[in-house]
Amino acid sequence: MKATKTILAIFIANSLVISSSHAALQATPTQYGDNASAGTPTSSAFGSYANASGSDGTAIGSNSKSSGNQSTAVGHTSWATGQSSSAFGENSTASGDNSTATGSLSSASGELSTASGYFADAKGDRATATGANSNASGANSTAIGANASASAKGSVALGSGSVADRENTVSVGSAGSERQITNVAAGTADTDAVNVKQLNDKAAETLNSANSYTDTKITETKNELNANIDKSKQEAINTANNYTDSKITETKNELNVNIDKSKQEAINTSNNYTDSKITATKNELNVNIDKSKQEAINSSNNYTDNKFQQGISYTDKKYEQSIQYAQGAADKAEQNANNYTDNRFNQLSNQSNQRFEQLVMMPTY
Incomplete structure (x- = not known):
């Protein structure tokens, strides 16, 4: 798997170099693969049925799609539909403007959102979901860890299975699965946490x-x-x-x-x-x-x-x-x-x- 990614990276780099050199001579769409499509002179599509319709967009992988301007879709059936969005991984989707989805089946639909991990989902604007099946649906929320969920505005869920469903709170567990926060230094400022x-x-x-x-x-x-x-x-x-x-x-x-x-x-x-x-x-x-x-x-x-x-x-x-x-x-x-x-x-x-x-x-x- 590591060797395959390395070969793919070398291929992409070489293609980008060739594309850049070609563009220097003449601004034309770059497309490689069966039915690959680059819709604008500054877009690139690599792979079977790859589609880069957005300006300065890049689609790499079979059935990959880069429809947002300055968007990037890398991976089989990866989609980057938001402006300046990035989708990396099989079936990953970055539909929010300036969003990033990394990992198989990951989704970043909120503006400026980030989803990283298998089936990670960042629906809220400026939300971050990191970890398999993590979910950050609240605006400005953060979910880190497998199955972590941050559904409330400004909430943070840290750790596998953690749930943050109240606004502007940090959760390190869920009801019935609470966690201790260890190695906490003594607080000094008024808003610092204190240890036991x-x-x-x-x-x-x-x-x-x-x-x-x-x-x-x-x-x-x-x-x-x-x-x-x-x-x-x-x-x-x-x-x-x-x-x-x-x-x-x-x-x-x-x-x-x-x-x-x-x-x-x-x-x-x-x-x-x-x-x-x-x-x-x-x-x-x-x-x-x-x-x-x-x-x-x-x-x-x-x-x-x-x-x-x-x-x-x-x-x-x-x-x-x-x-x-x-x-x-x-x-x-x-x-x-x-x-x-x-x-x-x-x-x-x-x-x-x-x-x-x-x-x-x-x-x-």
């Missing part, structure tokens, strides 16, 4: 930072709470003490007022009682004094009267006795008796008068 070590280190750093932050916040919160508790406690104590002191002061003042009031009331009551008692006592004493005075006067008068009456009675008795004695005595005896009676009566009268004067002179209360 870097992720673990960052996770550990984040965890440590979070733990440190949490510990710091817990400590700060505890300190703040303790400070608030102490402050609240002290405020409560101060409030309670102030309230207690205030109430004690109010109570003391109230008690002092009540004590002073009660004291004054007691003094007033006592004074009033004392005054009333003194007044009552004075009145009673005055009554008693007056009564006693009157009783004393009455008693003295009664005594005097009694004594006086007794004196009179005694005198009368003695007088009667004297009369009786005198009647039985002589005249001299009667005279002596009368004298004696008169003397005694005078004495008694004097004594009674003195006694009466003493009673009258007694002090009154």
Whole structure:
């Protein structure tokens, strides 16, 4: 196979040299092979039924076709129909402008697309499909690897069987057939990928930072709470003490007022009682004094009267006795008796008068 390709390449090169030399002499179509056809003076067709209809086109191989201007078709039944397109390989097709299809049954239908590999298919504009049965149908998509598929815009499928069906994503596997990306250097820019070590280190750093932050916040919160508790406690104590002191002061003042009031009331009551008692006592004493005075006067008068009456009675008795004695005595005896009676009566009268004067002179209360 390698020898055949080498011989074909030498043949093509020689043909191109001959064609160029011939063209230098005269611009005529170049065509070699049964029913080969070169449609323009600057096109070339090599092989049975090869057809180069596009300007400056080249068709090499049986049934090859180069219809797009500046297009190239190399291989059995290869077709390059897009402008400036290239198709290399059996049944390869490059239908998109500036597209390239390389490999048997490969197809590059999107503009500026590239299909490389057996049955590779690049449908999307500026899409690239590399690998057997690879498919890049999304615009600006890339599928690399056998059976790789990039169907979404700007997607990339890397590896056999990889599927990229979301826009602007890179896939290295498919659902159920995931792959690891190994030997990834640590990312440095904001948009770089990170490896597991870097992720673990960052996770550990984040965890440590979070733990440190949490510990710091817990400590700060505890300190703040303790400070608030102490402050609240002290405020409560101060409030309670102030309230207690205030109430004690109010109570003391109230008690002092009540004590002073009660004291004054007691003094007033006592004074009033004392005054009333003194007044009552004075009145009673005055009554008693007056009564006693009157009783004393009455008693003295009664005594005097009694004594006086007794004196009179005694005198009368003695007088009667004297009369009786005198009647039985002589005249001299009667005279002596009368004298004696008169003397005694005078004495008694004097004594009674003195006694009466003493009673009258007694002090009154």
